[in-house]
Amino acid sequence: xxxxxxxxxxxxxPVLSARGLVKRFGRVTAIxxxxxxxxxxxxxxxxxxNGAGKSSLIKALSGAxxxxxxxxxxxxxxxxFHGPLDARRHGIETVYQDLALAPAQDVxxxxxxxxxxxRPGLLGxxxxxxxxxxxxxxAERVLDELGIGVRSTSQPVETLSGGQRQGVAVARxxxxxxxxxxxxxxxxxxxxxxxxxxxxxxxxxxxRGLPVVLISHNMxxxxxxxxxxxxxxxxxxxxxxxxxxxxxxxxxxxxxxxxRVGADGALEEVRDAVRTGVTRTGGGTAE
Amino acid sequence: MTTTALRRTxxxxxxxxxxxxxxxxxxxxxxxxxxxTTDTFLDVDNLSLVxxxxxxxxxxxxxxxxxILTGGIDxxxxxxxxxxxxxxxxxxxxxxxAPLALLAGIAVVVAVGATTGGVVTALGLPPFIVTLGVLAxxxxxxxxxxxxxxxxxTDGLLGLLGTRQYLFGQIExxxxxxxxxxxxxxxxxxxxxxxxxRHVYAVGNDSEAARLSGIHVRRTLLSVYVVAGLVYGVAAxxxxxxxPNADPNAFQTGNLDSVTAVVLGGTSLFGGRGSVLGxxxxxxxxxxxxxxxxxxxxxxxYQDVATGVLVIAAVxxxxxxxxxxx
Numbered sequence: 001x002x003x004x005x006x007x008x009x010x011x012x013x014p015v016l017s018a019r020g021l022v023k024r025f026g027r028v029t030a031i032x033x034x035x036x037x038x039x040x041x042x043x044x045x046x047x048x049x050n051g052a053g054k055s056s057l058i059k060a061l062s063g064a065x066x067x068x069x070x071x072x073x074x075x076x077x078x079x080x081f082h083g084p085l086d087a088r089r090h091g092i093e094t095v096y097q098d099l100a101l102a103p104a105q106d107v108x109x110x111x112x113x114x115x116x117x118x119r120p121g122l123l124g125x126x127x128x129x130x131x132x133x134x135x136x137x138x139a140e141r142v143l144d145e146l147g148i149g150v151r152s153t154s155q156p157v158e159t160l161s162g163g164q165r166q167g168v169a170v171a172r173x174x175x176x177x178x179x180x181x182x183x184x185x186x187x188x189x190x191x192x193x194x195x196x197x198x199x200x201x202x203x204x205x206x207x208r209g210l211p212v213v214l215i216s217h218n219m220x221x222x223x224x225x226x227x228x229x230x231x232x233x234x235x236x237x238x239x240x241x242x243x244x245x246x247x248x249x250x251x252x253x254x255x256x257x258x259x260r261v262g263a264d265g266a267l268e269e270v271r272d273a274v275r276t277g278v279t280r281t282g283g284g285t286a287e
Numbered sequence: 288m289t290t291t292a293l294r295r296t297x298x299x300x301x302x303x304x305x306x307x308x309x310x311x312x313x314x315x316x317x318x319x320x321x322x323x324t325t326d327t328f329l330d331v332d333n334l335s336l337v338x339x340x341x342x343x344x345x346x347x348x349x350x351x352x353x354x355i356l357t358g359g360i361d362x363x364x365x366x367x368x369x370x371x372x373x374x375x376x377x378x379x380x381x382x383x384x385a386p387l388a389l390l391a392g393i394a395v396v397v398a399v400g401a402t403t404g405g406v407v408t409a410l411g412l413p414p415f416i417v418t419l420g421v422l423a424x425x426x427x428x429x430x431x432x433x434x435x436x437x438x439x440x441t442d443g444l445l446g447l448l449g450t451r452q453y454l455f456g457q458i459e460x461x462x463x464x465x466x467x468x469x470x471x472x473x474x475x476x477x478x479x480x481x482x483x484x485r486h487v488y489a490v491g492n493d494s495e496a497a498r499l500s501g502i503h504v505r506r507t508l509l510s511v512y513v514v515a516g517l518v519y520g521v522a523a524x525x526x527x528x529x530x531p532n533a534d535p536n537a538f539q540t541g542n543l544d545s546v547t548a549v550v551l552g553g554t555s556l557f558g559g560r561g562s563v564l565g566x567x568x569x570x571x572x573x574x575x576x577x578x579x580x581x582x583x584x585x586x587x588x589y590q591d592v593a594t595g596v597l598v599i600a601a602v603x604x605x606x607x608x609x610x611x612x613x
Contacts, residue, residue: 064499085501100499102492104560109485114501116482128481 013076015040015211016092016180021060021070030056031067032235038180043202043212045222045243048232049255054215055097055184057232061213062094062182063087074179085114091179095186099169103158107150108132108139110157111172142175143167146201163194170201174210181205182213187221199225219248231255307565309604310553314572321579328582335459337574342448342463343368343529345570346522347541348548349471350400350515352566355549356478357491357511358558359414363403363421364519365541369534370429371396371523375445376438376533385444393520399425400516407512408505422542429535437534440527448528463528470518475563487511491558547594548573551601572597 018036022029030053038044048054059065061072063081071078074090081087084094101110117131117138118124124131139153148167150160157165166186173181183202187195195218202212202225216222222229223243231239231254239254239261250267253259262268322329347364354361371392378388399421406417440446448463478484486507489497498504527533552569554561573594580590 083501084499088501094499096499098496100493100496102489102496102500102559104492105485105488113485113489113497116485118482128477128483130480130482130485132480 012040014038014073015075016061016213017073017076018057018061019071019073021057021067021072023056023060023065023067029235031060031070033070034232034236036061036230036237037240038211038213039228041206041209041211042227043206043214043225044228044230045226046213046215046230046232047217047219047222047251047255052232052255053235054232056235058094058182058184058213058215061087062092064094064096088115088176091177092182093173093177093180094182095166095169095173095184097184097188099165101157101165101169104156106154106156107143107160107168108136108153110168111135111139111142111153111175113172115176138175139171142171146171146174146204147197148201161194163190163197166190166194166198167201170198170205174201174205174208177210180211180213182215184215185217186214187216187218195221219251222251223248233257307553307562307568310551310565310568310572313551314568314575317572317575317579321575321582325579325582328579331458333578333582337578338464338571339461339529340578341570341574342461342467343522343526343538344541344544344548344573345567346467346470346518346525347538348545348552348566348570349467349474349563350518350522351542351545352549352552352554352561352563353474353487353511353515353518354414355491355546355554355556356487356558356561357508358494359407359508360418360546360556361403361414361515362418362542363399363425364418364515364522364545365538366422366425366429367396367399367516368519368522368526368541369538370399370425370432371520372526372533372537373429373433373438373535375523375527376440377432379440379442379445380438385442389444389524392523393517396520396523397513397516400512400514400519401509403516404509404512408508433533433535435535437532437536440531440533445524445527446531448525449531450528461528463525466521467525470521471563471567474514474518478563483507483510488559491560493559544573547598550598550605553601553605555605556602 014037016036016038018034021031021034021036023031032053034053034057036057046054046058056065060067063084063086066082072081073079074092079090087094102113105113112135117135119129119131123129136153143150143153146167148164148171150164150168157168160168170183170186173183186198190198199221202214205212214222214226226243229241229243229251230237231241231251233255241251241254250259253267258270259267260270327333347368351361351364374395375388375392378391379385383391403417403421406412407414448461448466450462452460452462454460478487486497486502489500489502490504490507494504526537548570549561549566550556550569551572552561552565552567554565576593576597577590580593
């Protein structure tokens with residue numbers, strides 16, 4: 001398979017990569033030989049049409065589903081995830097589209113859900129007593145650092161606004177993600193101001209040196225924040241472009257299949273593709 | 288963003304977030320009401336009797352709370368408990384040593400719980416359907432095993448939980464009360480102070496979110512059914528302490544009575560919200576209501592009507608509170 005991403009300079013080793021991933025659900029092929037590369041310290045946007053298989057790809061990378069074939073590598077080493085816990089152990093944290101929070105539980109409990117801390121000594125070892133106060137303090141510290149305002153970390157998540165909930169989910173990922181943070185449509189359910197805060201959060205994660213995978217439908221957001229854009233179509237990667245070098249229309253053309261990356265790395269129009277109107281302005285070669 | 292949150296501070300939020308507060312108020316009101324309207328209700332002996340009468344259903348309700356917190360329901364709990372009483376009593380009647388018979392009875396009830404949990408988790412079937420099936424099977428098994436008989440219990444160990452002690456020479460307490468209270472406190476601690484408890488609530492809240500958060504959902508669910516089974520096993524022991532006779536036709540409405548106690552205690556049937564202390568209060572509310580209405584000379588059937596109305600009211604309040612919270 002030819003590498004369609006058109007990079008020329010020898011790139012640094014990817015933090016997280018995948019080769020030839022395949023996942024079938026009955027007769028439906030959700031991932032069809034997909035490749036993936038995330039470089040250190042970058043924000044990589046993953047874009048694609050509904051049903052292109054973005055979510056399945058992300059689930060394979062975050063351990064929520066196990067691919068039928070292909071390989072996932074963390075820092076160059078092949079790994080096999082049998083569940084979200086496996087991916088977490090490798091420092092990969094995911095913010096799911098529906099956030100995966102327990103609404104009736106408080107902010108601190110949610111931040112530490114599935115990895116609660118126990119008190120030191122006998123109380124923790126024998127009586128399994130949780131370090132509630134310590135976890136609350138730590139939760140406050142993380143939320144403060146990321147600039148996420150909640151009234152109290154003992155407040156149930158269901159009393160928070162959509163943006164605050166998103167903030168809690170991001171904070172959970174940021175607090176424990178040592179290698180990669182994956183975010184699935186973090187702004188889809190948010191208003192303009194709250195979206196801006198989430199983009200700001202992503203920026204802060206990048207500033208901390210943590211690479212972020214951002215799945216999004218929102219082209220302005222993608223072009224605002226991403227260092228590179230991974231275009232997914234029909235279950236596989238069809239292009240990786242730099243937002244600095246391409247226009248939104250060109251990326252939309254790649255998503256719909258009106259454009260493709262030619263053998264020379266330039267974009268070319270696909271004649272028999274379904275016309276969407278954007279291809280006329282987006283066509284042609286830029287380089 | 289913060290204004291909507293701030294509006295919920297204060298009394299309203301305290302009641303919403305501390306699920307046992309509402310039921311406790313209801314219990315206090317009920318006790319006060321019956322104390323004022325009847326001469327016989329507020330009496331040490333009567334109050335002790337009220338608690339003793341609530342012990343078996345109260346213990347069943349403790350296990351039921353666990354299952355309901357995970358978003359399930361257990362229709363077979365009383366049937367499993369009855370099977371336990373029959374085993375204990377008949378084994379002793381057949382000459383088995385009492386401690387062995389006791390352990391065997393409890394073990395079989397735990398096995399019923401483990402099987403239920405295994406089917407629910409392995410096949411992913413709704414607990415309502417699974418426990419409905421288990422209810423039919425276990426009820427039939429009890430009748431077959433009992434062969435149309437009931438088994439009186441004379442053994443000291445099997446009747447131990449009914450042993451009476453007198454505090455200050457006045458207040459009648461049974462060992463069963465202490466055991467029930469101990470179990471309630473132990474599970475309250477486990478649910479609120481350990482990671483296991485948080486996982487139980489999270490699974491009931493949203494099991495997919497729990498899975499994605501790295502919680503072993505199946506393992507947690509299975510553990511809940513096993514622990515509930517253990518609680519039902521102790522309920523069987525309680526039952527023999529209360530009435531020293533193992534009867535295959537006993538506790539026929541025990542499953543629904545336990546659900547009543549759980550719901551009156553403020554635990555949500557939708558899972559993920561509630562507390563075992565609420566259930567303790569809920570079980571007492573039912574017992575107080577029955578005793579009080581009896582003292583007031585109101586017929587048994589009308590007591591059923593009152594309990595039914597109360598259950599619907601409790602669920603309606605829960606529903607209403609949730610809706611306002613969104």
